[in-house]
Amino acid sequence: MQEAIIIIPTYNEIENIEAIIDAVFSQYNEVHILVVDDHSPDKTAQKVEACQSRYSDRLFLLKRTGKQGLGTAYVAGFKWCLKHHYQFVFEMDADFSHNPKDLKRLYNACKENHVDLAIGSRYIKGVNVVNWPLSRVLLSYAASVYVRLITGMKILDPTAGFVCYRRAALEAINLDEIKFIGYAFQIEMKYNTYKKKFNIKEIPIIFTDRLYGVSKLSKGIIKEAIFGVIQMRLKTILGKR
Numbered sequence: 001m002q003e004a005i006i007i008i009p010t011y012n013e014i015e016n017i018e019a020i021i022d023a024v025f026s027q028y029n030e031v032h033i034l035v036v037d038d039h040s041p042d043k044t045a046q047k048v049e050a051c052q053s054r055y056s057d058r059l060f061l062l063k064r065t066g067k068q069g070l071g072t073a074y075v076a077g078f079k080w081c082l083k084h085h086y087q088f089v090f091e092m093d094a095d096f097s098h099n100p101k102d103l104k105r106l107y108n109a110c111k112e113n114h115v116d117l118a119i120g121s122r123y124i125k126g127v128n129v130v131n132w133p134l135s136r137v138l139l140s141y142a143a144s145v146y147v148r149l150i151t152g153m154k155i156l157d158p159t160a161g162f163v164c165y166r167r168a169a170l171e172a173i174n175l176d177e178i179k180f181i182g183y184a185f186q187i188e189m190k191y192n193t194y195k196k197k198f199n200i201k202e203i204p205i206i207f208t209d210r211l212y213g214v215s216k217l218s219k220g221i222i223k224e225a226i227f228g229v230i231q232m233r234l235k236t237i238l239g240k241r
Contacts, residue, residue: 003086003087004031004032004086004089004164005032005033005034005081005088005089006031006033006034006091007034007036007081007092008020008033008036008092008093009037009038009070009073009077009094010035010036010037010040010044010045010048010094011037011044012040012042013040014040014042014043016094016096016210017044017051017094018051020094020096020100021035021048021051021055024100027101027103027104028100028104031103032058032059033055033058033060034061034080035061036064036073036074036076037061037062037063038064038073039064039067045061048061062077064076069181069185070182071179071180072181074091074185075175077089079175082167087166087167088110089164089165090103090106090162090164090165091161091162091164091165092161092162093162095210097162097210098161098162098205098207099205099208102205103164105120105203106162106164106203107164109164109201113201114199115199116165116166116168116193116198116200117163117164117169117190117193117198117199117200118163118164118202118203119155119157119160119163119200119201119203120157120163120203120205121155121160121205122140122157122205122206123144123156123157124156124202124203124204128204128206128207129206129208129209130206130209131209132207140159143158143159144156146229147187147229150230150233151187151191151229151232153191155190155200155202158187158190158191159183159187163186165193168198169196169198172198173189173192178192181224184228184229187228187232
């Protein structure tokens with residue numbers, strides 16, 4: 001996986017971060033990792049710095065001043081990766097909900113099959129989610145249907161957070177105009193990629209809920225996604241996007 005880097009945003013992931021770093025690097029010798037930490041009170045950043053003694057040439061840390069949201073963390077990470085000339089940029093959670101073994105499948109889709117955005121999809125082959133309560137599964141699946149209806153995208157898992165972008169796709173998006181900070185960010189990025197007619201492909205994965213730490217999902221994040229999708233579509237219709 002040459003020229004590839006994985007962005008892992010963190011806020012209070014002390015229980016997971018070292019294990020996910022070790023798991024990725026044990027399988028892939030050439031890939032790099034950028035951890036974007038929002039000043040975690042549990043000292044996640046300090047744990048990453050300790051890991052850098054073992055992975056000094058492959059593990060990087062971007063420390064931010066406070067909790068600013070998932071979307072801004074990824075935008076900061078994207079800008080860092082583009083500045084450092086990476087050709088393939090991944091998004092991945094720290095909590096093992098995304099299996100490191102699936103990274104190669106997303107990479108191959110972009111590298112070998114010339115896909116611009118490869119999405120690790122929970123819904124491309126039924127519903128492949130493990131350890132979520134039924135209410136969470138229904139909420140997530142309903143959100144995917146809602147997004148497709150509003151935006152016209154054919155993506156079955158538009159809120160997925162396990163993806164690989166080809167550099168050209170990220171360069172074509174004005175990252176300074178990305179608005180949303182919660183899970184709506186994932187929809188906004190995919191919608192931008194879709195509107196610019198890049199090649200998008202969903203790769204089936206099995207999503208497993210975290211064992212350690214606490215989910216960052218909140219009512220505010222859900223509200224942002226519901227109304228944000230409508231706003232995003234209206235701007236397109238009105239020719240402002």
